[in-house]
Amino acid sequence: MxxxxxxxxxxxxxxxxxxxxxxxxxxxxxxxxxxxxxxxxxxxxxxxxxxxxxxxxxxxxxxxxxxxxxxxxxxxxxxxxxxxxxxxxxxxxxxxxxxxxxxxxxxTAVPLRHRARMHVYDIEDLREQGIFVPPVTKICLDIPPPSAKDNMADAGRVIHLLSSQYNEHRVVFNLAVLRMLRKALREDDFRITVTCARPVNALGKSYLTNIQGGDWSHRSFGLAFDIGTTSVYGVLVDLNSGKVLARAGEYNSQLGYGEDVISRIIVAEKKEGLAKMQELVANTINSILERLLGMATPEGNGAKGSISREEITSITLAGNTTMTHLLLGLEPDNIRRAPYVPVTTFLPPIRATDLGINLPKSAVALVYPSISSYVGGDIVAGVMGSGMYRTELITLYIDIGTNAEIVVGNREWLVCAACSAGPAFEGGGITHGMRAALGAIEDFSLNPQTLEPMNITVGNKPPVGICGSGLLAVIATFFEQGVVERSGKFRRNLGTERIREGRSGHEYVLVWREEAGTEHDIVINEVDIENFIRAKAAIYAGITTLVEQVGLAITDIEQVILAGAFGSYIDLDSAMTVGLLPQVDAERVLYVGNGSLMGAWMSEMSNHIRQDVVEVVRKMTSFELSEMGYFQEQYIASHFLPHTDLSLFPRVAERLAEIHKGD
Amino acid sequence: MxxxxxxxxxxxxxxxxxxxxxxxxxxxxxxxxxxxxxxxxxxxxxxxxxxxxxxxxxxxxxxxxxxxxxxxxxxxxxxxxxxxxxxxxxxxxxxxxxxxxxxxxxxTAVPLRHRARMHVYDIEDLREQGIFVPPVTKICLDIPPPSAKDNMADAGRVIHLLSSQYNEHRVVFNLAVLRMLRKALREDDFRITVTCARPVNALGKSYLTNIQGGDWSHRSFGLAFDIGTTSVYGVLVDLNSGKVLARAGEYNSQLGYGEDVISRIIVAEKKEGLAKMQELVANTINSILERLLGMATPEGNGAKGSISREEITSITLAGNTTMTHLLLGLEPDNIRRAPYVPVTTFLPPIRATDLGINLPKSAVALVYPSISSYVGGDIVAGVMGSGMYRTELITLYIDIGTNAEIVVGNREWLVCAACSAGPAFEGGGITHGMRAALGAIEDFSLNPQTLEPMNITVGNKPPVGICGSGLLAVIATFFEQGVVERSGKFRRNLGTERIREGRSGHEYVLVWREEAGTEHDIVINEVDIENFIRAKAAIYAGITTLVEQVGLAITDIEQVILAGAFGSYIDLDSAMTVGLLPQVDAERVLYVGNGSLMGAWMSEMSNHIRQDVVEVVRKMTSFELSEMGYFQEQYIASHFLPHTDLSLFPRVAERLAEIHKGD
Structure with a gap:
């Protein structure tokens, strides 16, 4: 939870x-x-x-x-x-x-922490722009009753009124709604509430997905979900007020079958594996849904009590390409095999019940489109949720995990790529690496006089290992303090017993065994640092390559938007010190939080934004970095702290010069 | 059967x-x-x-x-x-x-039988017009395989090719098809066959409803059904050659719950009644479907053996408004109550399985739209099937049953109405009336010298009663021979023992008991004749009223198209003699057979015609005769044989003058 x-x-x-x-x-x-x-x-x-x-x-x-x-x-x-x-x-x-x-x-020795400013989209933003019109809306209609002079069919009367008064000119009834129509019309003297699912394309048709006798237009609720490989988050929103009524998250039940998308794909390839994966993620969604319903009480609508499942009209979901495939029951096999071809990137509206989601038959599931196998709907949602697609600033959007997804561009153009950073940022492949769980060293500073550490752990528990943000803090600090060279090797003879020769080159003892929450010393060694450098080099090279594709240089980037769990903990100075992020003023770095959830929420609230998604996806050019020679060159050039070309990091160069002036 | x-x-x-x-x-x-x-x-x-x-x-x-x-x-x-x-x-x-x-x-005494010429639409007609393009078609695609340079998603590849080579620019995948897509593409080296359901509107989207690995485009079959109140007919067609592979019909299983639409509606209003009616008609369709599959062998496609259910991609159905409601599970209650409002007249494409039709999940059911509660999809289909909507001649289309549906117009305009003729033409309300079953007197002539009858029965069986066409022949003959007056009363003292006084005025004994297949004399009496006159008067008044609405006279009608079972047996001279039909040259009268089935077949074969249906329905103005004073006047004026105004029937006037010149 x-x-x-x-x-x-x-x-x-x-x-x-x-x-x-x-x-x-x-x-x-x-x-x-x-x-x-x-x-x-x-x-x-x-x-x-x-x-x-x-x-x-x-x-x-x-x-x-x-x-x-x-x-x-x-x-x-x-x-x-x-x-x-x-x-x-x-x-x-x-x-x-x-x-x-x-x-x-x-x-000078211990820099202030610069975390990215949190960027929050608000319903007022949508309202001000006049785009707070959810894709699925309830509309109350007072239908003129039939008479001998006007005995148009029931359905025709509804369509006629929607056309003449609500500018809905292409309306289609679902069969289920037609079956309820006669009674619903006559339940409250020809006052009805229809649920209208609008098209993603201005030329498309609106579908009536539900009908109720009487006025229920004030009772319209929606869901937005981020389907992450690790965690799933959902919010329940009032589609009339725009208020978020409840939010909740859980680990993705698929976690038991492997931590990354590749292991999930391998499971899905086995007999019944895909169905199992589909069921597990649906179960997670359903579990969160139950909690959301349990938490939420409607506000300001005069109705007593809680929100019924039946009142939920739609759910918007965003996830990476693999999660989207597994959610929809699409075979993800080729996502992990060159040339990495997903089954689909675009998805039509689907019945939520067809995905095993415990909602009424009438509820519509709207799934975020992907760009490619490794730039998924979560990234597209992040581009929407962060507002990147509307800014004039040349922006880098980056979600760092095992795979880093990178988008560069602005309102005019967008390029994107995924690069395999390896699991270092999630603690993988690091001798004492771990996820950001209790006891993980998540932050660090170094006494420049004694080289004694200040380890800060998740939950203030005895240290058991080091997580991604801790690793970044440790390596950046080592580098800045001159403990580690630009090559990633420890300087010798620094006069502290904490640095010693270990099995994998030299190592620094972060925690002695007797102070640790585990049975051994917790160390960081030169192989760990090498793995870290490889990961950050891949990302930096990816950014450089993308920027080069549009004829720009990395120094042209005017704004950075960080997404994903890692982005929230990352210290900006550290990230620029080691050459993970290009050097940009801290105030030009935004943290978008769960960009995927925010994007899902936004298009759940605004059909205009949902329509913009299609445009954004069309606009976004995807590159396959592994196929590009330029990327390989850049990768090698990035294989130093912070980079072979120090001129790209003037502030780091300056600080290094200051620190080492006594050398 | x-x-x-x-x-x-x-x-x-x-x-x-x-x-x-x-x-x-x-x-x-x-x-x-x-x-x-x-x-x-x-x-x-x-x-x-x-x-x-x-x-x-x-x-x-x-x-x-x-x-x-x-x-x-x-x-x-x-x-x-x-x-x-x-x-x-x-x-x-x-x-x-x-x-x-x-x-x-x-x-002179025994006129030749003039039956309407059978009008048959042929697949060649569609081919010549370049409109033989079924709404649901299989298309074989050779998809360029993905490569490192082109790793577009599987779905995108298909959409791209359909757009560039088949002019299908707005294609949507069903979820079920997306789930099969990866395997299908790789089954036969990226050669696939997609089933494409085209939109009824040029702006609409095409849906891919099925996908198969390899080339199966030559195996595409469709169904067209007429859902009649009494009988259901279906044909199985090869959507590539246009050939009708099998045809079959059965009584509608709902018959056990009443013979007319009103009694069916009453049953449907009861608890579980609608579900029962829905199931019964679906059962009938399924039973016919089994027989069609059993009969059909594919021609000229090199494949051995029969047609599999899985190869049927679509079914087009036409029926009257009540039958359509019952088939779709829509509440028909208000069809029988003023102001006679159906639930709907237009219907979106539906999954055949959602109607309980035993077809694959991918099969699309296309249902003919209706005009009003009493001018149904069967009539619209007839207007299409007869070609009436494309002719320049001012045409009367008429389907005579308990309700007579009347359409007047041409390619420019169409007006329609239903009028309640009562059951006389189906043998109802006639002393010895019956359906056209074995032993029903279906034709008749009279020996003008002896007034002895020539009774012709269905199946050459001993007479048991008289059906609609027999009634028409008897009354027309009586009138022409001077046995019955223009008022519908028998002339007295004609010197035959066959005319006698009975319980309901005078009567003529068609069959003596000892020659009958029943235990009594078979007679026709003055009340029977009165009922018949009322029925024909309602129809003639309906036609007159409709024509008047567009500023024309009944004599402006240039062509008559007869539909329905009664139309096939009707003797044109008789019909014009009694004033049931306006007087038109016999060669200007066409019989369209099962117009509903033909229309269904045509739009199953041609999406252009399916699109035309929408236009025709929009064009067709429906009138509620019972609300119109003019209709009442015309009804009274038609209450004679053939009419109060003999000038409307010059040939009858002439013949009467000749016959009666000796009087």
Whole structure:
């Protein structure tokens, strides 16, 4: 279960530096310090074992953080363990020299965290543009009753009124609706509510998918889902107010059959495998749907009680190409085989029940189109959800995972590609790599004087491994502090026992066994760094190649939009330091959150946006990087920190020069 | 079970008149004589009881017709009973004076039978016009296989080729087809056959309803059905050659629940009644379908064996509005209640399986649109099938049953109405009326000298009653011979014991009990004649009223097209004599047979015609006669034989004058 919570924020001032940071209530002091660019020695990741992270709370309230090791005097003096104390009000916190850096060494060494600004689309945006018209809408009609002078058929009366009053000139009845029509018309004196599914093409037909006697136009609800390889998220929306009534997420039940799309495809190729995969994802959707229905209460419509399943008229779904295939029961076999041909990229509207989704027969499922086998509907949805397709700025949209999907362009043109970064960013192929689960080192800083670490773990648990964002922080920090060379090798003889020779070249011990939540030292070695460099090189080369295809240079990129889970944790300075992202001003980097879900939500709310999707997909040119010599060249050129060509990273070059000026 | 057989024909010469007629092998001599306008005394209808119909076969061969009553000399001299002898070669047959008319009385008294010329549309007509393009067609495609340089999705490849080579620019895949697409493409090296269901509107989309690996374009079959209240007829056609491979008909299984549409509607209004009616008609269709599949062998396609159900891509159905409602499971309740509002007149394409029709899931059912509650898809199909919608002649199209449906117009305009003629033409409300079943008197002539009858029965069986065409023949003959007055009353004192006073005014004994196949005399009385006059008056008034609506007179009608079972038996002279049809030259009268089936067949074969149907329906203005004062006036004016205004029937006036000049 994964949920988003909005929280109160508090202002924290760290002394003696005076650096200030605004953080959410419940954040640990150590994380708040990291946000502020303050180093606190802390190698045990919050288990309170190492006892190195003592701080003094001078003003304000914190919870927890007490240790048996503290003297009574220390306790009364406001001493707390930074790793276990959480913030519950505005506060002033002093970091003693013993826990942090010696005076004078502060500042340049530990950069502030720059995370991308969250980009949020709002229903008001749609309303202002006059495009808040859902693809499936309920319309209340007062039909003139038949008479001897006007005995047009029931269906004709409805069509006539829709044409003359609602500008719906091409309306088709579903058979099921025709079967209900006579009774519905006469249930409330020829006042009916029809559910009208509009066409994706202005020339197309509108389908009446449901009919009810009386006025039910105020009771119209929709769903938007992101079908991720790992997680599935859904929102339930009121199609009249535009309000999100509930949101929920769960792990994709297919996870038991492998973590990545390739393993899912292999399962689907087996006998009954496709049906199994289809059923599993449908089950996940249904489970989320139940929770959404359980959570949601309608607002401002005067009706008591909850929302009925029968009142849901439509569901918009976005997922990568493999997930889309599995959801629809399409054979994904060729997605994993050159030349990587999916069954389809475009999809007609489908009955939700045909996908095993537990909705009424009348509910329409609208599925986001893909571009290719590895640039899926989730990316298209992200391009829509981020507003990239409407900006004039030359924008890089990037979703980093095992595969990185890259889109470059603006309102005029769009090019895209997927590149296989390997699993390094998800902790795969790294000696002590792991997913961003409890105990994963997710952030890091280094005491430049002692080279002692500050490990920040997910959930403040004893460290058990390192996840993608932690790896990025560790390598960027090593590189900036001169611990690692541009080639990715450790500098020798740095005078710390944490760097030693291991089985895979030199390694740095992030956590000693006795402070770890596992039975061994947690290290990062030169092979890990090499794997990381390969991954970031593939992505950077991909971006460079795409940009080159349209006759531009990577330095022409004016805006970066990050999507996906990794994008939310990524530190922008780190990413540019190692050469994962092109160097752009931090304020020109946006984080779109779950871009796929946002795009799905937007086209669930606006048929105009749904129509734009078709245009965007037509416009988007896809490149197969592995087939391009230029990509190979760029890949090799990117095989350094940050790049062979330092002029592409002027800020890094400057900082390196400063750090190494004493060398 | 009802079937159509084509037969050899023979030329028969009747002596002494020398009148010649060409008839089918197996026809009885008495029927052949009637065709030739020869009267033979015959009151027992073929049972051989009355022994009055002796004839002499002078040349040629007949079968049967021998009687125990004949002497050896008679037998050897070629004597036969005309009612039981059937024709098996060209022949010369002499009618002795004892069996027929006395010399000199021949000719004027017994008119030749004028039946409407059969109008047959042919596949060549469609081919010549370049419109032999079925709505659902199989197309074989050689798809360029994907490569690294061109890895468009499978579906995109198909759509691209259909657009570039087949002018199909708006193609949509059904989900089921997408699910088969990958395998199908790779089954025969990217050669596939798609089944393409074209839109009824030029702007619409084509749906791919099926896909097969390899070239199966030569195996494409369709069905056309007429869903009648009494009988259901179907044909199986090869959609490539246009050939009709099989045809079959059965009584509508709903018959057990009432003979007319009103009783069916009443049943459908009961609990589960509609589902029952739906199931029954689907069962009938399925039963005919089985027989069609059993009969049909494909021609000229090199494939051995029969046609598989899976090879049927589409079915076009036409029926009256009530039958259409019951077939589709639409509530027919308001069809029988003023202001007579059907649920719908237009219908979208439907999955045949959704109607319970035993066809593959991919098969499309195309249902003919109706005009109103009482001018149904069968009439629209007839207007199409008869070619009426393309002629320049001002045409009356009429289908006579319990309700007579009337269409007047040409290629420019069309008006229509239904009028309730009552069941007289189907034998209902007539003392000894019956359907055209075995033993029904279906034709008749009168010996003008003796007023003895010549009763011709269905199947040459002993008479048990009189059916619609028989009633028409009897009343027209009575009127022409002066036996019945223009008011419909028998003339008194005609000197025959066959006319007597009965319980319902005067009556004529068609068959004495001892010669009948039933336990009583078979009579026709003045109330029967009155009922008949009411029925024909309603129809004639309907025609007059419709014509008046467009500013014309009934005498402007240039062509008459008869449809329905009654139309095939109707004698044109009789119909014009009694004032049922307006007076038009016989060669301007066409019989369209089962116009509904022909129309269904035509639009099954030609999407152009299917598109024309929509135009025709839009063009056709429907009038509710019962609401119109003019119709009431016309109805009263038509309440005579043939009409109060004899000038409308100049030929009848002339003949009456001749017959009665001795009065």
């Amino acid at each position: 994964i949920e988003t919570n909005s929280q109160a924020t508090h202002v924290i001032i760290f002394e003696p530096s005076g650096r200030t940071v605004q953080v959410g209530a419940g954040m640990s002091i150590i994380k708040a310090a990291r946000e502020a660019g303050i180093h606190i020695n802390a190698s045990c990741g919050g288990s309170g074992v190492c006892g190195k992270c003592k701080v003094i709370v001078e003003k304000g309230a914190v919870e927890g953080g007490l240790s048996e090791k503290f003297s009574t005097q220390e306790k009364e003096g406001g001493y707390r363990q930074a790793c276990t104390a959480t913030i519950s009000s505005d506060a002033v916190i002093r970091v003693p020299e013993s826990s942090g850096l010696k005076s004078g060494g502060l500042g | 009802i079937e159509t057989n084509s037969q050899a024909t023979h030329v028969i010469i009747f002596e002494p008149s020398g009148r010649t007629v060409q008839v089918g092998a197996g026809m009885s001599i008495i029927k052949a004589a009637r065709e030739a306008g020869i009267h033979i005394n015959a009151s027992c209808g073929g049972s051989g009881v009355c022994g009055k119909c002796k004839v002499i076969v002078e040349k040629g061969a007949v079968e049967g017709g021998l009687s125990e009553k004949f002497s050896t000399q008679e037998k050897e001299g070629g004597y036969r009973q005309a009612c039981t002898a059937t024709i098996s070669s060209d022949a010369v047959i002499r009618v002795p004076e004892s069996s027929g008319l006395k010399s000199g009385g021949l000719g």
